Amino acid sequence: MLVLLANVLYAQDKLAQKIPVDPNVKIGKLSNGLTYYIRKNLKPEKKVELRLVVNAGSILEDDDQQGLAHFTEHMAFNGSKNFKKNDLVSFLQSIGVEFGADLNAYTSFDETVYILPIPTEKKENIDKGFQILEDWASTVAFENAEIDKERGVVLEESRLGKGAQERMQKVYLPKLLEGSKYAERLPIGKDDILKGFKYDVIKRFYKDWYRPDLMAVVVVGDIEVADAEKYIKTHFEKIKNPSKERTRVEPPVPARQKSEAVVATDKEATNHVVQIYYATQKSTPEITVGDYRAYMVRNLFTSMLSQRMQELTQSANPPFIFGGSSLSGFVRGYEAYASYAVLGKGGVEPALNAIILENERARKFGFTAAELDRTKKTMMKGMERAYNERDKTESDNFVQEYINNFLEKEPIPGIEVEYSYYQDYLNSISLEEVNQYAVKTIPATSANKLIVLTGPDKAAFTIPTNAELLALTEAAGKQEVKAYEEKAVATALMESAPAPGKITAEKENKILGTTELTLSNHVKVILKPTDFKNDQVVFSASRFGGQYLYSADERNNAEFASVVVSQMGIDQFSPVDLRKVLAGKTASLSPRIGAISETLNGQSSAADIETLLQLAHLYFTKPRKDDELFQSFISKQQAMYQNMTADPQYTFQDSVFHILYRNQPWAPRVPKAEIFASINEQRALDIYKERFGDATGFTFVIVGAFDLAKIKPLIASYIGSLPASGKASTFKDVGLRPVKGPLKKEVRKGTEPKSFIRMFWNGQAPYSDSEQLKLSAMTEVLNIKLIESLREDLSGVYGGGMFGSLNKFPYNNFAIGASFPCGPENVDKLIAAAHAEIDKIKTNGPSEADLNKVKETWKQQYEVNIKDNSFWARQLIQSVEYGSDATNVLSYEKRIAALTPKDVKDAAVKYLDPKNYIQVVLYPEK
Template sequence: MDLRFASISVFAFASIQAPATADAQSAQASIAPTVVVPRPAASWPTIGSDVPLDPAWHTGTLANGVRYAVRRGKQPPGTISVRVRMDVGALMERDEQQGWSHLVEHMVFRGTAHYPDGEGVRVWQRLGASFGSDTNAFTALRSTTYALDLPRADAASYSQALSVLSDMLTSATIDPKLLTTERAVVMAERAQRMPPLVRKMRETTQPLFFAGTKSATRDIAGNDATLNGASASALRAYYKAWYRPSRAVVVVVGDADPALLEQGVRTAFGAWTAEGAEPTEPDYGTPRAPATSVATVSDPQLPSQAILALVTPHDDGVYTIARQQRNFVDAVAIGILRRRLDSVAQRGESIILATVGVTRQRHIEDEVIVAITPKPGQWSQALEATYRVLNGALAAPPSQAEVDEQTAKLIQSLSSAVSTEQTLASAAVANGFVGSIDQQGGTAAPIFYLRLFALQRATLTPDVIQSAIKRLLAPDPRLLIASNVPVPVETAAKALASSRAAAADAGVAVREVSLAQLTLAGQPATVTGSDKIADLGIERVHLSNGVEIDLKQTAFEKNRIRVVVTFGHGLLGETTAGASSLWSSAAVTAGGIGPFSADELERLGAGRAILFGFGVGVDRFTFTGASGRRDVESMMKLMAAELTQPQFRAAPLGRLRDAVGVGYQSTFSQPVSVFQRFGAPYLHGGDARFAPLPPLSTVEGLTLPDFRSFWSKRLASGPLRVLIVGDFDRDATVAAVARTIGTLAPRTDDRPPASLVDVKADVPARGPVQLHHEGDPLQAVVAKAYPTIGLLDDVPTSTALDIAARLVETRMIEQFREQQGGTYSPFASHPQSSAMPHYGVFLAGAQLQTGRIDDFTRALNAIIVDLGAHGPTPDALARARTVASSASERALSDNGYWMNVLTGDLDDPRYLAFTKAAVSRWTDVTPATVKAAVARYLRPERGFAIEVLPVAPTVTK
């Protein structure tokens, strides 16, 4: 259950990232040189529109007004994804009803006419759907959406799952006693998702950016007065008024006959009847100029930002081809502005990061948002530098090369949608259709958009794009300055006026770049041998330079090839002192590769899938990218060059240092972020290498020579493995590796000593570990940790502990959340790592009010003691096993899962046996094995607590 509202934008430093794409050339070849002729609108998604509905969708409207759209989806196999969008959200609420849409969303899970409290979730669990990930709901300004991803596609399971969902939407009981508890849960969620810093930003931005619209005064989360004012009878009346067939859209995508999917909708929702008159649509308002166009907000924890918003009314009419074509033009225009701003940021002057984007929201407004992260104390200089870019775009048309770069990117994206359409996950397809409803345009087939843009492309001249830029930048700007020190509004207003008058940036001359300019020194390697792990479908190929290629060929993602190059020993290869520079990994590829600067690499990658990211793993360093058959060799050529021809530059390192410094203090704004950033070493036996960041003084003290020396050594050492998963040509791909990574010189393997690898989650000290945050003084995070065993030390026991984590989390939800209202999101997990042979930790915790810490501890201890003494009930165990095995079975159809498999030690027979038993191992868990594992490893004296408390602890009962 989630609230969809904006939070603080803290821009992370960007390394080279791999776009999600496929082979654009093959898709382009299929474009027919004919004019697109839309077919007549035939169903509710296309009424009044000339955008044709994708014929794969089967749509209709039931007699009671429920609209539906169903289609076949085969990924993952044997699954069905259901979405029900209710046309009710925060914009439908009166002032005294704020938060009621979200409160109703919670209450429909708390009992219906045919399913008592909790039973609906248990039914879904018996079918293999987990609460929270497979079953959830989301409240937004304009809608409330219910999501169910069912791991079974048979008619009986589908019917039963829909029966629960339809009962929730048609006959929720909204019991007064349960409302009292769930109100506390909703308030806990609000406290977790809306800490004081986020709320301060919202209270400043809403009247500035949304002046004149109802959105300016709406809070999805509500407040104490409105939530406490929601009696059961009043909330039930609100539910009956807005939850009615005419406001429901049911979307189903799954591995079943569409006729069966449609019949399921008819059976489950066909008898739904509305009570009373249709509610009156609210006055959504119209954007108008705010009382003042400049606002500032300050807080010691705030990262510095300057945000410009250029607002225009949204066209609430139907979606048309003409509007889509205008959006294509705007996408090219915005892309050019974004690239120019990024180029300025790369110079390392006053801007750390700057970007621009467009949001279009029905019943709200359209916005062009320019978000700037300045260097500390340089927001006014950054604002002026931004306006030099904007004014330059207004003063003269872009170059043809700039237009070509952005159109190539757009073609790549549209082509990717075409080539991956048949293998896109059903959940993603369903989510996409629900998202399109707000535009009232339905969903056309991906090939329609590709062909439409191909026909339009020749018309996108520099003059046309400049006209779009002028239109997009025409509104008077609204400026928000966020700072950790006070900034007078008058000062910000003067800076805005001055910046708007800044001289236009003429840009810089750019040279033509081509991959032909990059040369690899060595000779291609030859294949010296290969072997197969037949029952896993994995092949291992060995090259003459010592490189190992591990391949897993799949058809899960059409024409998509995932590549990971691993080398070295990552975190475990470092001493505590050596690890202090690992935080700077994001700046490694940001300086450029070989003869290319980072800006040139971006241009080189336009329309091609050749860019990749660099990361630090527990036991390896990685280059990670996704490509298609046309581009995979080019991507690996760049990866090989990064290992031998890295470019270390001062500007990217300086930007990263500044970015870390800007965002560092905001870590302390809420307990969860403190736990995530500073709790990890305590979960690894006090090992400081696992801290995501060293002290800020260490970050600030890293010089360019030290940075270059640190990473040059690591890029040049350690054995190389190339892991490839996806839809590839085996022989061509092996040859591509041989011509790229295979040209590198053989590398030695200096394995770290056992003392650095044998990490355990030992108890760090007596008593709880206490960390502190500076956010809401009534909020805390508490987690209890119990050291366990390594992943392969004792697989049956590890599996039993995995199940125990599911059981503990479920019971914490049922008992501490749903019965006591003590928290929104209790969690339990059992992380292990094959990289650390004897590491395991059982972790259970929650964010909660400080006064509920003792209650949580008692509840958790009681659950663990009961499991250790009696084991789970047969039904609870069966549900946990079914959910776990269903998740494992679905993972077998996921390329990400197989890439993770390849990263393990394929020479270890224990690891291979574990992998082969990914699904079957869950069936061996019994009440006795869970009871024994809990009794052995979750004894009170074995565990320790980590508490994140407010700086000045406030305890309330």
């Protein structure tokens, strides 16, 4: 008895202990209050992730500053003490840091975070990286002319957010955040303030809130801790706080005092969504080990409830397309229980009934032992994989943890400690404990709540008034509730392995580190064991074939055949059953029938390779037919797309396809509700079987953490046993070609003053790897120049750019496009400026400096990719498809180094021919 009591007291004492801080991260604080986090991490090598975190966002703006927290973030890239206008971005591009993709920032209600990855091969790059952080923190220039130029860019970003969702949000947000300042401080701000604020107003925000005691510097990557700490002290110790500090307020979010309903409709909305928000409450920080254990209970509850909600969508007439319930936060320090559903054909009432009934079922009856057991297995597997990858974790994962620790006091004990907590506590969490959490967390149906319905103003069902919506919700809470019934499923994917085939030939490529197997069914398998990750295996399989082999009359069945099978499952397992039988395993696979090929792609943990191969075998041999799940898929897709044409962007894209391809039967298209009504279940399944029922011609590629000797018998068993007739499979060229230019068209749709420019160049051209590289270099150089001109000089766009590719199949061709969202008043000016930049490249070629920026960016990306399993899987599959030498991937750096300005100029002249030019512009309705 005394021993038992001692054990209980010890366990209680351990739960009361504070969660420790990971010893691998050094946390410090300078005398001026700035906090810093430093961790040495070698994934990826020769790179360090830098962050400046400012505990200040839009919530701190004065009335005349609405939008200026975000505007301040923009100005940080527009000149500072040590970096004149454009110098900062230009320097970073020269060392391979891409603007937007790598170099970035964001502003929210409560914080502003600057993102800066720096290559570390050269010490001077690191020096400048820390200088940039210092400048952002203390010496942003705020030159008047630059402020005025940036107004246009920020207003363009604001324009992007305008439309149906924004208009409806204006209706319900004041109710959602009623009584809180958050309702009046959306980060994008107000257009009239952005257009006309005086220069000192934004400078006041910067002076008040960009100060060391509200900042953190995070440094994670290939750098010594002592060196990073020295940099931080050198650059940030000297920054002083203002003599009169304003108090950093945290506005309250009052709890809801009554139940209300709000209906907000818009003619350009696409889907009806119902949301239920219960009373807001303060969130509880995790401080002790007991708090961490409680967090595990919460995760178990959330996961099981989500799985139940997903199951509701699997009926022939689902109550909603998708939905869920959870306890989550939308502003820092507060959380609320909320439910949502994207409505199906049945409308509001069945969706409300379903989500409220499922909440009440969990509250009254809890979960089952089988549900808890599966979820524990899944959670434990996820933690085990994270633990197995502890020395291969990418730096940006650590960075986000430390940002959350600074801003929200999220614990950072480190993966070793978290794994030990899972081992110690996960299995001890009882079903009763989780069910008690459900009772405590899910509000009673009579609780105060806000019900929000948004969507199109036209619908196949009656849209309720505010009062009717509230009444429907209250009525839904009075339904009879029964306990959840657990359906038994098999305990294994396959009862026994199939009769194996044989490995008839084996060829090693020592340069690539690959082994190619030929099996007795003539299928080829390429294996590349790697140490890039400790617990990851990537799988790909591909061959020529695809949708184009079928007549245009069968397009809908061919196009959606693989999607339909994914919705119905394999063998005896529906998707829900598949999730249950795979609990505690990490293995996933998706089949796809494309235009000219069929593919399988997936991945698994190192321990679950056999499960991955079993999935592959079953997707080839036992696709499942399920009438109810087929009807469920059709119903959800029809509901999803029935109002999509109300969206101006959707209509514009549809128009672009019609303009480019006229009425060709295999032309690209946007999904529409009527497409799904014509899909025939049996014919779609037959087409799937025709494409995957015969493995002849498939090449399988497996890359990752596996042992060659152990995987070979599994391959012989699950891949070698696949049926293969020996009949060759190839693709068909159906003659799909874009129209020839020159051609200019306008599309009128939408009420907001929003335009969208699309530019195209298409044509036939012979494919080669070297030519593809030149075309890509051309588009990337032009992206640099177009952003400089259209964004920085003209202030006419927030984003956009050029893209292009050279294609070998189904015919040798090139396709280049450019897209820019903008204001209607700027369309002609921006198109003229874009063509001016194109003409400069065609006449003079790019500068050596701009081409070097592209080369350095590609070099940096390559150094990361060459140690990535998915990258290798793609390269090996592509080398088979293109009939190219796979070792070309190893000479990539030499090939990009050999690119010259003349190569880019020649590519521009060759591909950007005005005779091939097509232009389509979206304007608002007249």
